[in-house]
Amino acid sequence: MGILQLRDAQQMAVEKSLDLVEIAPTAKPPVCKIMDYGKFKYEQAKRDKEARKKQKTMEIKEVKLRPNIEDHDFETKARNAQRFLIDGDKVKVTIMFRGREITHPELGRVLCLRLAEFCKAEANIERDPKLEGRNMIMILTPLKHD
Structure with a gap:
């Protein structure tokens, strides 16, 4: 339409019953x-909702261990961690x-690396693995499977 004065543009919008x-x-x-703003907002909300539907939310699951854990218990916890990672x-x-x-944080580090x-x-x-107070924390992320 070109460059118009504000009042002329508003007048055109009013004539067409648009915003x-x-x-x-x-x-x-x-x-x-010049557009129907209500319709625009509705369609935008619909697109946003559709995009959220396709989006996978990544949760953080926690596996807690002790430094003197037995082998079978470790394997059970490790299988749970594997399952969480496979689920994304x-x-x-x-x-x-x-x-x-x-006094032996190296035992915790070895255990973390063993799980990794x-x-x-x-x-x-x-x-x-990083010591924070009385806990050692490590975070694992799932590999990208395409």
Whole structure:
């Protein structure tokens, strides 16, 4: 339509029973469009809802271990972590130290790396094992399977 005065553009919108919507306010001159704003908002909400429907939300599942865990218990926890990773969730591995166990953080690090090795076909290490207070935390993310 070209460059119009504001009142002329508003008058055209009123004649067509539509709304005058500002598209690019920072442009010189500002860009406006005559449209049904209610219909536009409805269609935009519909597109957003459809996009959310297709989107996979990634949860963080937690596996808690102790430094002196037995082999069978470790394997059970590791299989759970594997299952979480296959389902597409992140896994937070927490090694809980009690009492004097905290004097040997290297045992927790070895346990974290052992779990990462167990799950290496399904996961990458997002965050290396790190001691935070009395807990050692490591985060595993699932590999991208296309």
